[in-house]
Amino acid sequence: MQTISSSVDGSAVSPMEFNKQLRGLLGERGLLDGPADLQPFSTDWRGLFKGSPLCVALPRSAQEVGAVIRACAAAGYAVVPSGGNTGLSGGATPDTSGRQVVLSLSRMTAIRRIDVYGETIEVEAGCILQTAQEAAAAQGLLLPVTLASQGSARIGGIVSTNAGGTNVLRYGMARNRILGLEVVTADGQIVRGLRSLRKDNAGYDWKQWFIGTEGTLGIVTCAVLQLAPMPRHRVTALLAVPNATAALEVLRTARQEVGDALNAFELMSRGSLELVVRHQQLRIPVADAPWFVLIEASSSLQGLREATEAVLMAALERGDALDAVIAESQRQEADIWALRESISEAEGKEGPSIKHDVSVPVSKIPDFLEAADEAVRLNFPGMRINAFGHVGDGNIHYNLIAPTGTAHVEVNRIVHDLVMAHGGSISAEHGIGQYRVDELLRCKSAEESALMRRIKRALDPSNLLNPGKVLDTRDS
Ligand SMILES: Cc1cc2nc3c(=O)[nH]c(=O)nc-3n(C[C@H](O)[C@H](O)[C@H](O)COP(=O)(O)OP(=O)(O)OC[C@H]3O[C@@H](n4cnc5c(N)ncnc54)[C@H](O)[C@@H]3O)c2cc1C
DSSP: OOOOOOSOSOOSSOHHHHHHHHHHHHOGGGEEOSHHHHGGGSBOTTSOOBOOOSEEEOOSSHHHHHHHHHHHHHHTOEEEEESSSOOSSSTTOOOSSSOEEEEEOTTOOOEEEEETTTTEEEEETTSBHHHHHHHHHTTTEEOOOOOTTTTTOBHHHHHHHTOOOTTHHHHOOGGGGEEEEEEEOTTSOEEEEOOOOSOOOSSOOGGGGGSSSTTSSOEEEEEEEEOEEOOSEEEEEEEEESSHHHHHHHHHHHHHHHGGGEEEEEEEEHHHHHHHHHHHOOOOOSOOOSEEEEEEEEESSSOHHHHHHHHHHHHHHHTSOSEEEEOOSHHHHHHHHHHHHTHHHHHHHHOOEEOOEEEOOGGGHHHHHHHHHHHHHHHOTTOEEEEEEEGGGTEEEEEEEOOTTOOHHHHHHHHHHHHHHTTOBSOSSSOOTTTSHHHHHHHSOHHHHHHHHHHHHHHOTTOOBSTTSSSOOSOO
């Protein structure tokens, strides 16, 4: 393995001097360095990782981001970009060296423009996803990246993690919505590519280097996102199904009957819903079953409800569904979605867990689940399985509720080996961060790893940006 050299190993500038320098650049409110202010940036949403940020820089413009990066490079301190800190892989948490500056985009929140004809929104990196969604909705448009964390996650984090969520089946990952980006590179240069074009084959599509690369290649400061028309009608249904294969049969029928209007197709195990019933006091409005499927479809055309009813009827007749309901009101829709969206929180209340955010080809989901359940029972008899996910796009959250102190490494290895044996990916949407660096190395070919390291070296030769995340940049 080739080493990516680091210029941020030693600094001639003391932390106190450096903070003073940054305060000079950003103003009094542009820097946090008190222990209480640093605390939220010292750990991740799950509390798995702990770090010691030197300070938190809060720039207000791409120019100020560039100035912070140049100051850090000159003084020998690394930069860790941070959005809403809802990432699930520790990507925004600094290390414990005290030599990393957290760069928070939270003061860059402007929605610069919404183009109602082109259906685009230009929005700064610190804007909260939900705020951007509401601004689009006020113009009759939909920003279809939808996640349970949308009230806290910021646009820069959404871009940098290539976030997925519950609407990927219809609208794709964040990458599919990104038309243009403005980024600040590791040398502090601002690169402006805020185009709102659907068609643009003029040269390399360089914005892709900054999507899903978790702040290791540059800082995203602004984005142009493709919106969609806001559908007028929506149907939400919940089905009780006997097994994962039956769920795939329902998916097939839904694709045939409802077509592109199908937004979400979520699978939840009985174990998952037992957690939400226990901890969130929610009620399941269908009969008990080993698995449950949530379907959401939307369209501006008439006939959506009838088409969805046809899916449910066919599934019940075939025995692929044991029971089914369609929401009759917005309240009932919200109640059905609450079951799905409360699983993570309920899991947290149940106890510590080991999470696997994996994907396999849709047709292999039943085989993967069977093989993984068997391996867990055999190797880790005390663990409980909490499997659920965005099954319409092959993404399963295969989580294991495990006693504190269980070694994640061994569990991850067994689950990820099975994922790879089924032609899957060890990270469907949560990224690599610092949590899966070793696993990424293990599951990529030597050529793929070498290519990624060449890109990192080309764009960030000093390893200034988010060192230790995604790629293993230690000497070896
Ligand atoms: C309850 C819950 C539900 C979730 N559901 C989903 C889901 O369904 N689908 C999904 O994909 N994810 C999900 N997530 C994970 C998380 O919300 C997403 O990864 C989100 O995109 C992170 O955004 P953030 O602003 O919080 O980023 P952060 O956590 O702050 O950062 C994430 C990564 O991006 C980097 N980064 C942040 N901002 C920038 C920037 N401006 N420039 C460069 N790099 C940057 C950070 O360094 C870090 O590596 C969920 C999380 C929670 C807590």
